[in-house]
Amino acid sequence: MLISQLIDDFHLPLQETAAKLSMTTREANRRRRAFKALEQMQEDEEFQEVADPELYYKFHEAVGIPGVREWLGWSENELRFTNDDMRPQFYELITQRYDGETNRPIPAKLQTREDVSNLRRILRDENAKAVLLDPSRTFNEALALAISSESGGWISQVKAAISAIEGLKVKDVKLISDGELQLLENLRALLSERIEDRERLSSE
Numbered sequence: 001m002l003i004s005q006l007i008d009d010f011h012l013p014l015q016e017t018a019a020k021l022s023m024t025t026r027e028a029n030r031r032r033r034a035f036k037a038l039e040q041m042q043e044d045e046e047f048q049e050v051a052d053p054e055l056y057y058k059f060h061e062a063v064g065i066p067g068v069r070e071w072l073g074w075s076e077n078e079l080r081f082t083n084d085d086m087r088p089q090f091y092e093l094i095t096q097r098y099d100g101e102t103n104r105p106i107p108a109k110l111q112t113r114e115d116v117s118n119l120r121r122i123l124r125d126e127n128a129k130a131v132l133l134d135p136s137r138t139f140n141e142a143l144a145l146a147i148s149s150e151s152g153g154w155i156s157q158v159k160a161a162i163s164a165i166e167g168l169k170v171k172d173v174k175l176i177s178d179g180e181l182q183l184l185e186n187l188r189a190l191l192s193e194r195i196e197d198r199e200r201l202s203s204e
Helices: 002-008 014-020 025-042 053-062 066-071 086-094 113-117 126-133 139-151 153-166 170-174 178-203
Strands: none
Touching: 002 014, 002 025, 014 025, 025 053, 053 086, 053 113, 086 126, 126 139, 126 153, 139 153
C-alpha cells in the first residue's frame, strides 16, 4: 500500500520509491502489482466479501509468474487483470467456497505460496489446466498431470488421455456424436490389441 501511495499520490518514480524503501525496483514493482491485483478483487461485486488482505501473498506470487500474468490478461498500463473469463476462476482457486448441498466449507485449491508457484507448470499443459479448473478434481491431480507431461513420452500422453476421459460428465457423454463414439471404439480396440501383444510377448 505504501509503494502504491508513494507512486500514485506523491508521484514518485518507481526507482526512487524502491530506493526509499531499501528494495530493488523489481521487487517494488511486484509488490505494487500484487496490491493492485488484490484491490481489484476487493472492488469485484461477486468476490469483494472474500477478498481478505490475507490473500496478498497469493497475488504476490501470481503476478511474479509471466505465464499467470498472460493467462489472466495482466495490463501493465491499467495494473489490472483484463481477462474477465479467467479472473473469476482464479479468484475461486484462491478462496474457500461452500458445498452447494451440505454448505460445508471447501478449502481453496491454491492454499500455499508453493501451490500458486506451481501454476507455472500447470498452465503449460492444457489437460492439467482443465483438471485444475474442474471443481470436482483436486489440485494434486492437476499438478501430477503437469509433472507427468513434463517427463514426455507415451506414458504422459496416456495419462493425459485417461484424465480427459475421466473428466467427461454424464451430460457430456449424452452429447457424444457418432464420430466421437467411433474414436472411443478405436481407442478400446487399440488398447485391447496392445494388451494382448504384451501378454503374448511375456509368455514367449
